[in-house]
Amino acid sequence: MSRVDQLRGSGPRKRHNARTIAALTGNPGCTRRAVLDAAGVDKPRLAETIGFPGSFGQSRFALARGNAFEAMLKADDCALLRSVLSLPEGRYEDLGEDSDDTLTARHTRTRDVLADGDAGLLDHPLLTLSVAGQTVFLEPDLIAAQRGDVLQVVEIKSFAIVDGQAESAAVSSAAVQAAVYVLALRQLLGDDRVSHDVVLVCPENFSLQPTAVVLDVRKQLSTLKRQLSRLASVSSLIDELPPSVTFDVAQPVPALLESLTAVEARYAPECLSACELSVYCRHEATGATAALGRPVRDALGGVATVDEALGLAAGTVLPTPEQTEAAALLAAAARLRNEALSA
Ligand code: SF4
Incomplete structure (x- = not known):
């Protein structure tokens, strides 16, 4: 049995259609999605098994x-x-x-x-x-x-x-x-x-x-071409995963969660309309600045968590050299907010 088949486990390979292929372009930087899709894992079933079902499809x-x-x-x-x-x-x-x-x-x-x-x-x-x-x-x-x-x-x-x-x-x-x-x-x-x-x-x-x-x-x-060629090369990524990683839904939930954690995700709010694992990934990313969307991720480069951002804004956390620019932005935003509230 190939490593890809082991990852998927006993379930049949999930077939792609134009909608699922189109969704691949939604978050090209996400390794987790690339690995799951390359292995043909049934993501809706996986999300349901771990207790984070999503609602997809037209009314x-x-x-x-x-x-x-x-x-x-x-x-x-x-x-x-x-x-x-x-x-x-x-x-x-x-x-x-x-x-x-x-x-x-x-x-x-x-x-x-x-x-x-x-x-x-x-x-x-x-x-x-x-x-x-x-x-x-x-x-x-x-x-x-x-x-x-x-x-x-x-x-x-x-x-x-x-x-x-x-x-x-x-x-x-x-x-x-x-x-x-x-x-x-x-x-x-x-x-x-x-x-x-x-x-x-x-x-x-x-x-x-x-x-x-x-x-x-x-x-x-x-x-699309870029993302499809990335998927074709994802097999080397899969080979590097620890042997214990599996997405076989017959496994106990803690083992599935551990496997998901082993593959890096890149949650963004756009995932909610494009990926069946989005409810889980949003939960996992709670408290991370990246979960607030690409504009926040770009503006707050180097500031990983919301707590850290609040500390920098309030001046209770000292910025590292890479955070200086983001810290100045946050402090200015906090000052403006305080002024607006006191007015
Ligand atoms: S929902 Fe999760 S797995 Fe899907 S693309 Fe977003 S971060 Fe990746």
């Missing part, structure tokens, strides 16, 4: 709204979607699951249609991506649209664009997911055949009327 209302929006766009061979994308009538093929289909058969069909060079509108293509040495099948809710010689990824999302603006967290997560598909399509067809401009189709304002916006995902693509 039932959001799911129903999303399904209704998508069905409307795809009705009559995507007539409405074509008009939003300004595409002429043409081929539309849904490569979605048939009852007797295997993943490999669907992937082969996808490759055959894409090799044609005139995919038209291609729905549910089954793509693959190599993640930590494992070939991952991606079953995207994705449409690939042929525009001249290039394919363009079209993502249908149910969050609203109101007065030309959408929630930035929702847009950036959609952009990273779309970048996952661009990368997988490029690995299949070559870089020059897949555009880095993706189209997001969302409801406009408070109606279900669709609108399309184009996003350039070049930045997301390079972050």
Whole structure:
């Protein structure tokens, strides 16, 4: 049994999808996440076992709204979607699951249609991506649209664009997911055949009327590639872990907690929307300045704990040479606060 399999223990390897691959870019500096993902550990189950379950996923209302929006766009061979994308009538093929289909058969069909060079509108293509040495099948809710010689990824999302603006967290997560598909399509067809401009189709304002916006995902693509190559090299990190480290949920909770402590985490508030272990990691990071977010981490470099920051602000703790700048900032902030309160 390989060390990676030992780490995961008796549970089946957790399969990645575009959402989980996209989440890898959320906190690229976290070794704990890199190790758990490379080993295919079931993080939601691990979090539940140690008593820190998280709540992930869309609400039932959001799911129903999303399904209704998508069905409307795809009705009559995507007539409405074509008009939003300004595409002429043409081929539309849904490569979605048939009852007797295997993943490999669907992937082969996808490759055959894409090799044609005139995919038209291609729905549910089954793509693959190599993640930590494992070939991952991606079953995207994705449409690939042929525009001249290039394919363009079209993502249908149910969050609203109101007065030309959408929630930035929702847009950036959609952009990273779309970048996952661009990368997988490029690995299949070559870089020059897949555009880095993706189209997001969302409801406009408070109606279900669709609108399309184009996003350039070049930045997301390079972050993604960097993080995937880091995952590929994480095996050397795994080899250095003490033999007692395991994330097998059949182990007693204290052993699991000890194993988690052995792998360095880098908690940030963004983890709460991107990683299933976030409730545990937030608890573990209580009292650390880094847990307050990247701006605080950057401003208070060298000041590890909130207690230390309060001491420096009050002048009851002497700063080390590396803390001088942060200490001056903290003292000024404390003075301003006291002045504001006394006024
Ligand atoms: S929640 Fe924990 S394991 Fe997940 S990315 Fe954040 S620090 Fe890393």
